[in-house]
Amino acid sequence: MNKKGLLGGVGIVIVAAALIAPKFVGPQVEDTLKQHVQVINELPAYKASVVSFNSGWFSSTATISLGADFSSLYPDASAPDDLSFEVVVNVQHGPVLAQFSPGLGMASFEAFAKDDGLREYLDWEENTPFYHLTGSAGFSGGISYNDSIAPFSSKSDEEQTELTSLGYEGEGEISSDEFSYEGELEGAEVLLSGQAISIGKLELETEAKGDMLEIMKGELYEGDMSMKLNEIIVRQPDDVDLFELKDLGVEFVNYFSDDKERMNIDMDYSVASLKAEDFDLEDLKLKMAFNNIDSEFLFAYNQMMKKVYDQNPDEIEVATQKLVKENLPQLLQAEPEFVISEFSGEMEPDKFKGDLSAKLVGISQVPDSIENIDFWLSSLIVDSSIAIDKPLLKWVAEQQMLSTMRMQMPGADEAELQEMAEQQAPTMINMYIQQGLLQEEDDVYRSEFQMEDGWGILNGHRMPLTKML
Numbered sequence: 001m002n003k004k005g006l007l008g009g010v011g012i013v014i015v016a017a018a019l020i021a022p023k024f025v026g027p028q029v030e031d032t033l034k035q036h037v038q039v040i041n042e043l044p045a046y047k048a049s050v051v052s053f054n055s056g057w058f059s060s061t062a063t064i065s066l067g068a069d070f071s072s073l074y075p076d077a078s079a080p081d082d083l084s085f086e087v088v089v090n091v092q093h094g095p096v097l098a099q100f101s102p103g104l105g106m107a108s109f110e111a112f113a114k115d116d117g118l119r120e121y122l123d124w125e126e127n128t129p130f131y132h133l134t135g136s137a138g139f140s141g142g143i144s145y146n147d148s149i150a151p152f153s154s155k156s157d158e159e160q161t162e163l164t165s166l167g168y169e170g171e172g173e174i175s176s177d178e179f180s181y182e183g184e185l186e187g188a189e190v191l192l193s194g195q196a197i198s199i200g201k202l203e204l205e206t207e208a209k210g211d212m213l214e215i216m217k218g219e220l221y222e223g224d225m226s227m228k229l230n231e232i233i234v235r236q237p238d239d240v241d242l243f244e245l246k247d248l249g250v251e252f253v254n255y256f257s258d259d260k261e262r263m264n265i266d267m268d269y270s271v272a273s274l275k276a277e278d279f280d281l282e283d284l285k286l287k288m289a290f291n292n293i294d295s296e297f298l299f300a301y302n303q304m305m306k307k308v309y310d311q312n313p314d315e316i317e318v319a320t321q322k323l324v325k326e327n328l329p330q331l332l333q334a335e336p337e338f339v340i341s342e343f344s345g346e347m348e349p350d351k352f353k354g355d356l357s358a359k360l361v362g363i364s365q366v367p368d369s370i371e372n373i374d375f376w377l378s379s380l381i382v383d384s385s386i387a388i389d390k391p392l393l394k395w396v397a398e399q400q401m402l403s404t405m406r407m408q409m410p411g412a413d414e415a416e417l418q419e420m421a422e423q424q425a426p427t428m429i430n431m432y433i434q435q436g437l438l439q440e441e442d443d444v445y446r447s448e449f450q451m452e453d454g455w456g457i458l459n460g461h462r463m464p465l466t467k468m469l
Contacts, residue, residue: 029060029091029107037064039216044309051086060091086114094139101136101144108136124152143174147183162191170204179208179215187230194237200230218302220263220295226251247272256295262334263298265290284345291337297327328370332363332379343386350389358382374454377465382451387444397425436461 030053040048051063067084091109092099100108112129124130128150135145151167170183182205190197210221227250234243249270256263271284300323308319324331337359344353359381367375388396401421409417429445432438438445439459450457456465 027055029062029093030055033062033064033089035213039213040066042217042306044306047084058093060089060093062089062091063087064089085118087111088114094137097136100134103136104139106137106139106141108134110134120155122152122154124150141176144172145174146171151186161193162189164189174212176211177209179206179210179212181206195242196235196237198231198233198235200232202230203228218299218306220256220299220302222255224251224253242276244273244275245271246274257292261295262292263295265293280348282346285342287340287342289337289339289341291339292334293336294327294331294334297323297331300327325370329366332360332366335359335361335363347392347395349395350392352386352388352392354384354386356382356384377451378454380451382449384450385446385448387446389444393429393445394425397428398422401425401428 033050033053037048037050040046045068047067049065051065053062054060064087065084066087089109089111090100091107094106094108095104097103097105097108100110102108111133113131115130118130122130130152131147131149133145133147135143137143147170149165149168152165154161154163165188166186168183168185170181172179172181182203184204185199185202187201188199190199204225204227206223206225208215208221208223210219210223215221227248229245229248231247232243232245233241235241247270249268251266251268253266254263267288269284269286272282274281274284301320304319304323305316308316311319337357339358340354340356342353342355345351360376360379361381363379398418398421401424402417405412405417405420429438433440433445436459438447446459448457448459451465454465455462
């Protein structure tokens with residue numbers, strides 16, 4: 001075959017594909033929008049609808065109404081009756097993409113919130129959407145996008161409340177079996193009742209394994225979410241700091257057991273420093289975990305909360321108790337465990353650290369009465385310890401004594417109360433030692449407690465738990 005003819009034929013096919021393929025993208029865009037709207041309407045407190053959808057050969061445009069009703073969740077909160085707004089979605093059909101996110105792919109798109117009514121309350125740059133998202137969908141169905149919230153400030157109200165945000169930017173990727181996102185808030189300032197609240201840089205990261213729509217429907221998934229906050233400072237009108245937090249870190253990780261029948265949830269918290277009046281805490285670390293939680297129970301709990309979210313707290317409690325009772329055997333047979341692997345920090349004048357593990361084991365049958373205390377004590381294994389440096393425990397005892405004396409002797413001289421607390425604190429600590437609650441070592445006071453088979457061991461002394469209770 002003539003090479004020119006072959007190349008010409010290939011070229012015609014490519015051009016035809018570029019012209020014909022876009023027309024097939026439009027129906028897919030509409031179907032995808034309808035799927036997401038349906039899932040949003042199944043979420044507690046949220047509602048969505050397709051206001052309009054227009055599809056051409058090379059592009060589509062849709063307007064989506066999004067709303068929320070939190071009145072049932074927070075009945076005492078003051079909020080507008082209609083928390084709703086419209087989002088405009090513009091889509092360019094592939095395979096050749098020249099708008100929003102240029103390149104090759106199924107489609108590129110942008111979405112932005114209509115500003116109708118919002119400028120009545122907020123100020124931001126003219127001709128700039130308050131919220132804006134751009135992205136593209138590849139041939140394999142994967143989606144990548146960037147979103148942003150414009151820097152803004154609120155307009156003063158009668159309560160003299162003001163809010164200023166330096167802007168937010170994020171980016172994410174979605175595939176058929178994975179989702180990831182990271183975002184950054186540059187900072188914010190809040191003026192509330194004369195107090196100035198300064199919020200530093202906030203960073204968010206999340207990863208999830210699973211179909212995004214199924215996750216929104218309540219399916220369980222493995223994932224990792226972390227948050228880092230640079231600082232929060234609360235000041236009085238005279239610029240005196242009331243509260244200061246530095247470098248807050250939070251991370252949640254949830255993952256299945258090998259057989260997928262149980263789920264584990266790790267939670268890590270850290271604070272570089274936390275200061276308030278008469279309080280100075282540094283290098284705080286708290287690492288916790290919930291292990292061996294029955295997967296079927298967690299899924300059933302998710303579905304129940306979607307149904308009862310708008311009921312009053314008493315009805316939600318009744319529904320929760322019913323769910324727990326119906327699923328208690330399999331929940332306990334999974335041998336759930338709660339662990340604090342690290343709890344440590346430093347307070348002026350010294351340090352503390354502790355740990356704890358509690359696990360229910362060997363349960364094959366639940367008794368008729370779940371209020372049977374002997375059943376729970378015989379099935380629970382506990383191991384815990386705490387160590388506090390001597391100067392710190394003395395300070396804690398002084399603060400406890402001082403608080404008690406202030407209530408007992410209102411109006412008394414503060415210096416005298418402080419002196420009395422310092423004198424009585426050692427007596428209190430010695431009483432705890434005599435009772436066996438504390439052990440004294442070189443530089444620390446320590447307490448250890450174990451529990452198994454209905455027996456407790458406190459600092460080496462073994463006794464029936466029924467006697468300890």
